[in-house]
Amino acid sequence: SGVDIENVELISKEIGTLLGQNEENSKKGGLLITHLGYILRFVDATHAHVLIDGKIARTGNPEEIMTDIRKSGFGEA
Incomplete structure (x- = not known):
């Protein structure tokens, strides 16, 4: 950090x-x-997981997930 x-x-x-x-x-x-x-x-990285409120909200390709987060924020992850 x-x-x-x-x-x-x-x-x-x-x-x-x-x-x-x-x-x-x-x-x-x-x-x-x-x-x-x-x-x-x-x-x-080969896999990514998004945690929201302590639960896995999404799993997938790290680059695709980060692209989506940059566009829409974590709420849409």
Whole structure:
């Protein structure tokens, strides 16, 4: 939280290394929480879930979900 934009890419690279994103057939996974989605430019996320009032409101492609949220807000997620 509160990471400046310049360091998001650096942190994202480290997350990718920890999750084995450059390893073939990596079985590692992680949970990344974001409100703005900027980190998705640097992390190869395969799934996204939107929580609203403690319940999963939507599951799907991270880029599609963030595009919809940017257009309509979280209420339409």
